[in-house]
Amino acid sequence: MTDDPNASWECTGHPPGSHQKIENYGDTCLLCPKKRPGLQPANGKEGSQEIPWRAIAGAVLLAILGIAAWLWISKPHPKPEEVAQSPSPTTSPTTSPTIPPTTTPSSVLPASAPERYSSGERRLFIGKPNADGDLGTKEFQAANYSQARDFFEKAVQGDRNSPELQIYLNNAKARLAGSPFTLAAVVPVDGGTASAEEILRGVADAQAKFNDAGGLDKRLLEIVIANDGNDPPISAGVAQELAKNPNILGVIGHNASDASKAALVEYEKAGIPMVSPTSTSTTLSGSTFFRTVPSDAVSGKKLGNYAWTTLRIDKVAIFYNPNSTYSSSLQQAFEANFKQAGGTILRSIDMSNPAFKPQDEIKALQGQVGAIVLLPNTQFTTVAIALAVANSQQPTGQQMKLLGGDAVYSSTTLTSGGNAVEGLIIAVPWFPQTPYAQTAEKRWLGQVSWRTAVSFDATQALIKALSSSASRSTVLQNLKSINISPAETSGAVVMFETTGDRLGEPILVQVTKGSGGPTGSPFAFKLIQ
Amino acid sequence: MTLYTNQPPWRYAIFQIAAALTGLFLLLALLTPRLGWFPNLVSVQIAIDLSGSTYQNDSKLFRSQGTIIQQEIDAVKAYVDKNASLPKPNLLSVSGFADRVVPITSNFSSNREEIYQAIDRVIQPSIVQQIGGGTNINLVVENGLSQLKTQKARCQQMLVITDGVFELETQQASEASKNGVKLNFLIVGQPLTSKIDMWARKTGGISFSSSPNNISQLLSGQVFNRFNTSPLIPIFLGLTWMSFMWMMLLPIDRFFEKYLRIRVDISGQIALFNAAFWTLATPVLLLLAGLVNPFHQC
Numbered sequence: 001m002t003d004d005p006n007a008s009w010e011c012t013g014h015p016p017g018s019h020q021k022i023e024n025y026g027d028t029c030l031l032c033p034k035k036r037p038g039l040q041p042a043n044g045k046e047g048s049q050e051i052p053w054r055a056i057a058g059a060v061l062l063a064i065l066g067i068a069a070w071l072w073i074s075k076p077h078p079k080p081e082e083v084a085q086s087p088s089p090t091t092s093p094t095t096s097p098t099i100p101p102t103t104t105p106s107s108v109l110p111a112s113a114p115e116r117y118s119s120g121e122r123r124l125f126i127g128k129p130n131a132d133g134d135l136g137t138k139e140f141q142a143a144n145y146s147q148a149r150d151f152f153e154k155a156v157q158g159d160r161n162s163p164e165l166q167i168y169l170n171n172a173k174a175r176l177a178g179s180p181f182t183l184a185a186v187v188p189v190d191g192g193t194a195s196a197e198e199i200l201r202g203v204a205d206a207q208a209k210f211n212d213a214g215g216l217d218k219r220l221l222e223i224v225i226a227n228d229g230n231d232p233p234i235s236a237g238v239a240q241e242l243a244k245n246p247n248i249l250g251v252i253g254h255n256a257s258d259a260s261k262a263a264l265v266e267y268e269k270a271g272i273p274m275v276s277p278t279s280t281s282t283t284l285s286g287s288t289f290f291r292t293v294p295s296d297a298v299s300g301k302k303l304g305n306y307a308w309t310t311l312r313i314d315k316v317a318i319f320y321n322p323n324s325t326y327s328s329s330l331q332q333a334f335e336a337n338f339k340q341a342g343g344t345i346l347r348s349i350d351m352s353n354p355a356f357k358p359q360d361e362i363k364a365l366q367g368q369v370g371a372i373v374l375l376p377n378t379q380f381t382t383v384a385i386a387l388a389v390a391n392s393q394q395p396t397g398q399q400m401k402l403l404g405g406d407a408v409y410s411s412t413t414l415t416s417g418g419n420a421v422e423g424l425i426i427a428v429p430w431f432p433q434t435p436y437a438q439t440a441e442k443r444w445l446g447q448v449s450w451r452t453a454v455s456f457d458a459t460q461a462l463i464k465a466l467s468s469s470a471s472r473s474t475v476l477q478n479l480k481s482i483n484i485s486p487a488e489t490s491g492a493v494v495m496f497e498t499t500g501d502r503l504g505e506p507i508l509v510q511v512t513k514g515s516g517g518p519t520g521s522p523f524a525f526k527l528i529q
Numbered sequence: 530m531t532l533y534t535n536q537p538p539w540r541y542a543i544f545q546i547a548a549a550l551t552g553l554f555l556l557l558a559l560l561t562p563r564l565g566w567f568p569n570l571v572s573v574q575i576a577i578d579l580s581g582s583t584y585q586n587d588s589k590l591f592r593s594q595g596t597i598i599q600q601e602i603d604a605v606k607a608y609v610d611k612n613a614s615l616p617k618p619n620l621l622s623v624s625g626f627a628d629r630v631v632p633i634t635s636n637f638s639s640n641r642e643e644i645y646q647a648i649d650r651v652i653q654p655s656i657v658q659q660i661g662g663g664t665n666i667n668l669v670v671e672n673g674l675s676q677l678k679t680q681k682a683r684c685q686q687m688l689v690i691t692d693g694v695f696e697l698e699t700q701q702a703s704e705a706s707k708n709g710v711k712l713n714f715l716i717v718g719q720p721l722t723s724k725i726d727m728w729a730r731k732t733g734g735i736s737f738s739s740s741p742n743n744i745s746q747l748l749s750g751q752v753f754n755r756f757n758t759s760p761l762i763p764i765f766l767g768l769t770w771m772s773f774m775w776m777m778l779l780p781i782d783r784f785f786e787k788y789l790r791i792r793v794d795i796s797g798q799i800a801l802f803n804a805a806f807w808t809l810a811t812p813v814l815l816l817l818a819g820l821v822n823p824f825h826q827c
Contacts, residue, residue, distance in 0.1 A: 469695075
């Protein structure tokens with residue numbers, strides 16, 4: 001032992017003799033907590049400053065081994081069934097990329113049935129025979145686009161009112177030009193033929209305008225028409241099929257809000273932008289959703305405010321279909337805004353109830369409300385007209401004013417409703433007093449509807465979002481900042497809010513006696529606000 | 530009897546255990562690639578550029594020998610051949626692209642004949658009018674990401690072979706990164722730009738520039754090996770390094786004590802700190818270098 005702090009020292013344990021003699025060089029014995037003789041602990045307590053290096057090192061080693069083991073265990077080890085080949089959603093490139101694989105036909109066509117889709121390979125509107133159109137589809141199927149174009153041109157001359165044939169003609173030209181941009185238009189050919197054609201007229205107009213101007217980089221636009229029948233499960237299936245085609249850059253549709261809602265889930269998964277021209281429900285929203293028709297929220301607000309401030313009505317009854325997303329969404333929007341303004345909703349009545357009797361309902365409301373608000377979905381517009389008729393049969397002075405949603409904005413309302421619907425005020429997305437209305441009327445040999453106008457706008461929006469290296473994501477990005485002037489649309493600016501709703505308000509029209517209505521009807525819609 | 534601590538380091542258990550672990554991990558790191566141990570389960574979406582420039586914009590030269598398009602096809606076939614020899618082959622899906630995308634295989638497959646037939650059936654001169662002559666990378670990457678969504682249980686690699694100069698939307702690279710898809714680019718006959726390299730690295734992929742004659746070699750060599758490197762090799766090498774540092778605990782202690790004349794307890798603490806430091810730093814460095822990613826399987 002020595003006082004030299006660097007010299008070695010021997011230890012026999014603490015207490016002495018508790019371990020073998022060991023020669024130490026440091027300040028602490030290697031085998032026990034005993035300190036170098038003469039060394040004072042900092043706090044005077046021997047051994048209290050001991051750092052458990054071994055314990056720390058051991059813990060660290062264990063931790064590292066633990067991390068390594070965790071890394072190994074956390075690596076997913078696929079199960080045999082996951083490793084097996086999984087089918088990839090692709091289509092045959094040697095045929096049209098828009099045709100899904102053939103499946104067994106059934107009484108109701110599944111979403112994957114080729115009969116639901118066409119760029120020109122088949123007629124979807126089979127109620128309108130056209131020999132040239134049929135020949136055109138055969139040539140299109142055989143990829144003889146030049147002959148197909150010639151046949152479709154003749155077919156269009158024979159049926160100038162058919163948007164389907166016009167689109168097929170444009171598509172044949174687009175294929176001839178090579179590598180077209182592709183959009184899909186989903187419409188209810190089954191069960192909504194008239195609406196489907198109205199929508200497709202707007203689509204065809206925008207497509208023809210783009211293609212006739214030479215397209216973009218000499219690439220023209222092809223439209224794939226898909227038929228979802230407004231049936232939500234089919235709509236979702238159709239959306240899945242469209243998502244499988246990598247060249248479909250966007251979708252115009254769907255028609256009914258329920259159909260759009262079902263399909264939107266699939267479009268969001270695939271990142272496909274969807275611009276609905278006619279789905280107004282407030283329940284619709286999503287990262288890839290846009291619409292060119294005002295939402296029910298703004299329509300309900302417009303109608304509610306007008307009833308309260310201009311008509312000075314303080315109490316109303318609403319007729320609607322709670323089973324329809326569109327109808328109930330409009331009912332909620334109207335009710336919320338009318339109540340907020342100070343009005344009262346006496347009752348909201350289910351017009352889809354099988355026991356519903358228009359006469360009885362009108363009698364029950366007699367003298368209690370200033371107006372009835374008709375918010376049917378398209379299936380129940382006849383019930384709405386029956387309510388108007390029942391109201392008109394009440395003694396003069398006791399008749400209630402009529403307000404309505406855009407489902408009753410049709411020539412059928414004027415022709416079937418007659419005198420009973422005179423004075424009906426409707427919130428609508430468009431009124432045919434624009435240059436586009438005149439051009440479209442000449443092309444289609446008759447006045448076009450609001451569905452045609454907003455479908456034209458939807459297609460224009462997607463066209464403006466195209467670029468040379470267009471993909472679904474670039475189209476989606478471009479749509480968010482789109483700004484199309486009224487000269488290029490059906491009459492109003494097309495811009496979208498962050499919610500995907502179109503910026504702008506609906507307009508109000510009223511049924512009045514006068515010219516400009518459908519043939520045989522003395523009534524027409526007149527713009528009031 | 531006095532127990533002296535200055536015996537040779539290899540007489541101590543800590544040295545012997547650490548040396549054994551070092552040898553074991555080194556052996557695993559060296560043998561894993563050679564013997565195909567701990568293989569990756571890989572799905573690869575291969576996109577072949579079929580734009581006009583790959584056949585000199587002359588449809589008569591479509592798929593002629595010596596053209597880039599034919600070199601690309603031969604290279605993909607070489608990859609398919611080599612893939613077939615793996616004990617657990619990659620699942621491959623092939624598409625062609627120009628302005629538009631054309632699927633070549635109908636699903637992910639490792640069947641050599643099936644892929645060969647699909648390539649020869651689809652890549653015909655008639656395809657030119659269908660897909661145009663440009664280079665739409667955004668569309669093909671978008672399609673690749675969509676296809677690879679069905680392969681979540683495996684390492685997802687996307688390989689784009691192109692001779693074009695292109696701009697990829699930043700969102701596409703972000704989407705790939707978010708979904709664990711590695712974007713890899715093989716640029717033929719063009720210099721590799723820093724942007725392309727950045728897009729690849731952002732997703733954990735690689736980018737190469739190659740002459741047309743060298744595509745096959747590169748694809749079935751470096752690219753193939755990269756895709757099929759076991760993710761455990763960096764971990765084994767890391768463990769080797771950590772064990773080695775623990776093995777060096779006593780030699781470092783003695784070195785400081787004997788040659789630098791540092792007091793024995795201090796030298797011991799330095800040696801212990803060194804081993805502990807590398808034990809902690811090695812996993813961190815592996816993570817930072819992207820060689821180990823506990824959140825992705827490959």
